[in-house]
Amino acid sequence: MKLELISFKLCPFAQRAIISLNQQNIDFEITYINPMDPPDWFKEISPTGQVPLLKADDQIIFESNVITEFINDISSKSTHPENPIQKANNRSWMAFSSSLFDDLFGMVTGDEEKFNSSKNALFDKLAKIEAVKGDRAFFNGDEFNMIDAAFAPVFMRLAWINEFTDNALSIAEFKNLSAWSDAVLAVEEVKTSVVDGLDDVYYSNIEGREGYLSTLLVD
Ligand SMILES: N[C@@H](CCC(=O)N[C@@H](CS)C(=O)NCC(=O)O)C(=O)O
Known part of the structure; x- marks a missing residue:
């Protein structure tokens, strides 16, 4: 089966699919588009106008969590x-x-009021996850599973924002979540799921949005 992932370099949803494909050692091609200015061929094949799309031969699969389920279904493990x-x-x-990505988007793009309401929404959700997480390395235990891939792009963006600011979104109060984030970000397939220098692109994106978060950047 020929697999082509239609992606956008900064897209956290596409990153989930890349992590899962890499974890399952599945060959795929990647085609980058800008979903804000999509080419006509993309508009024709995308039901939602969003990336990621996975083209499996001639079939289009959309929605990142559905894509990772599909990757799992065609894998031996x-x-x-x-x-x-x-x-x-x-x-x-x-x-x-x-839904955590909506809160992150609100924090990256919003004014101070929007930043604070998005941060409160995000941290309320993180507290709920902390309550169910437990103290094992990954969500289910010692093995990196699909659910860990789903959360990896959130942890990566939180780590970037904390590095670019004076820990504006520190999750240190959530002990299990912090340890989980460290474990997830140390996984090779997570580290290699983004192109080199994407942290700089993310920094520029925060700067370019000129929201409240851009005023917290320290370097
Ligand atoms: N629920 C979708 C969300 C995908 C999504 O929001 N993709 C963004 C890029 S990261 C996009 O294509 N935005 C363009 C748009 O919404 O028009 C998924 O999980 O795949």
């Missing part, structure tokens, strides 16, 4: 827990994790 309740629980928290 599952990155989900076997137990149906635990698997459903992982899927619930994967869906929950997607």
